Amino acid sequence: MTATEKPNLAGLSLDKLRALFVEAGEKPFRAEQVMKWIHQRGVLNIDAMTDISKALREQLKQTTQISLPKVLQDYVSEDGSRKWIIEVASGSSVEMVFIPEAGRGTLCISSQAGCSLDCSFCATGKQGFNSNLSVAEIVGQLWWANHELGGFDGSAGRPVSNVVMMGMGEPLLNFENVMDSVNIMMEDNAYGLSKRKVTISTSGVVPAIDRMQDYTDASLAVSLHAPNDELRSQIMPINKKYPISELLRSVRGYMASLPDKRLPVIEYILIKGINDHREHARELAELLSTFSCKINLIPFNPIALSDFRRPSSSSIARFRQILQAAGFTVTVRTTRADDIGAACGQLVGKVEDHTRRSSRHKRRANAAQESAKVFDSTDNLAVAADRL
Numbered sequence: 001m002t003a004t005e006k007p008n009l010a011g012l013s014l015d016k017l018r019a020l021f022v023e024a025g026e027k028p029f030r031a032e033q034v035m036k037w038i039h040q041r042g043v044l045n046i047d048a049m050t051d052i053s054k055a056l057r058e059q060l061k062q063t064t065q066i067s068l069p070k071v072l073q074d075y076v077s078e079d080g081s082r083k084w085i086i087e088v089a090s091g092s093s094v095e096m097v098f099i100p101e102a103g104r105g106t107l108c109i110s111s112q113a114g115c116s117l118d119c120s121f122c123a124t125g126k127q128g129f130n131s132n133l134s135v136a137e138i139v140g141q142l143w144w145a146n147h148e149l150g151g152f153d154g155s156a157g158r159p160v161s162n163v164v165m166m167g168m169g170e171p172l173l174n175f176e177n178v179m180d181s182v183n184i185m186m187e188d189n190a191y192g193l194s195k196r197k198v199t200i201s202t203s204g205v206v207p208a209i210d211r212m213q214d215y216t217d218a219s220l221a222v223s224l225h226a227p228n229d230e231l232r233s234q235i236m237p238i239n240k241k242y243p244i245s246e247l248l249r250s251v252r253g254y255m256a257s258l259p260d261k262r263l264p265v266i267e268y269i270l271i272k273g274i275n276d277h278r279e280h281a282r283e284l285a286e287l288l289s290t291f292s293c294k295i296n297l298i299p300f301n302p303i304a305l306s307d308f309r310r311p312s313s314s315s316i317a318r319f320r321q322i323l324q325a326a327g328f329t330v331t332v333r334t335t336r337a338d339d340i341g342a343a344c345g346q347l348v349g350k351v352e353d354h355t356r357r358s359s360r361h362k363r364r365a366n367a368a369q370e371s372a373k374v375f376d377s378t379d380n381l382a383v384a385a386d387r388l
């Protein structure tokens with residue numbers, strides 16, 4: 001058996017750890033002990049797990065491994081946010097972002113290297129897809145954040161209080177690994193995060209939302225970004241497969257399955273001239289008039305290979321006001337960490353694309369640039385912009 005085939009203790013849920021110990025003829029409570037060492041104390045060295053007998057430690061060293069992804073780079077934003085670039089087993093690198101705020105710290109975690117869904121406003125989607133992250137690679141991001149922020153030695157209390165699966169990738173297209181990961185995040189013997197503070201964000205993979213209730217009771221956010229199918233299909237190709245009515249039906253079902261009363265968050269990226277008109281706000285209010293939710297507006301953050309722009313502050317305020325007047329609780333996400341390329345929609349890492357999408361996007365952008373140069377020479381920049 002090679003090292004890579006050995007079970008990775010850092011990526012096993014409590015149930016799987018228990019099964020591993022029972023199979024080895026050990027008591028199931030060994031699972032709690034190992035889980036606490038790794039995820040509460042930050043210890044990866046089996047020899048240091050002193051409440052486990054020496055013989056069992058030797059056996060674990062022979063038959064298992066503890067392996068986490070490597071941190072390649074660490075950026076600190078002027079606003080105190082952090083971005084780490086992490087290398088995963090496929091050779092790609094992914095990004096995670098920590099956003100400190102008064103009274104809480106939110107970690108935005110990636111679930112895939114790249115993404116196959118190609119939403120038009122998203123830098124990750126333009127890179128194509130490489131691989132799903134393993135459980136250890138997903139939970140490993142929380143482990144690293146705690147390690148870097150003083151969460152294991154108690155020097156910084158609990159620096160990460162909230163986790164959002166809003167980094168690179170569509171979490172529900174890496175279903176089993178994401179479900180195991182959020183369960184470890186919420187497990188009392190591991191990070192013990194509240195189910196209200198662990199949020200899975202999806203672009204709308206309806207069959208997977210339908211399955212979620214059998215695996216987790218984490219919170220849910222939905223990337224809607226348009227008030228009707230025609231516009232949503234233009235900016236989010238997944239809508240052609242799972243239109244808005246099916247999506248809302250599915251989200252309702254999941255929320256109804258939760259034992260406590262919680263609202264899903266509807267995420268809506270505001271893109272200038274695309275989905276930010278007054279009529280869009282009114283249509284959105286009408287669409288959601290019988291759908292209990294909170295709405296989070298996200299002003300678009302500029303990315304390479306896209307000519308989308310952010311609306312003015314007054315358009316954003318107007319959009320919000322229309323929704324509030326219709327009775328919705330509406331927040332506007334403050335842009336954070338854009339100086340280190342870590343704002344919402346900007347995460348890229350380095351993805352060895354297994355699709356042809358990244359080269360296609362680059363070709364289109366180059367062609368648009370060439371076209372713009374021709375128009376520049378005629379001094380007609382406005383017309384050039386329209387052609388981009």
Ligand code: SF4
Binds near residue numbers: 119125126167203
């Ligand atoms: S927004 Fe999410 S689902 Fe869409 S391309 Fe980006 S990572 Fe994928």
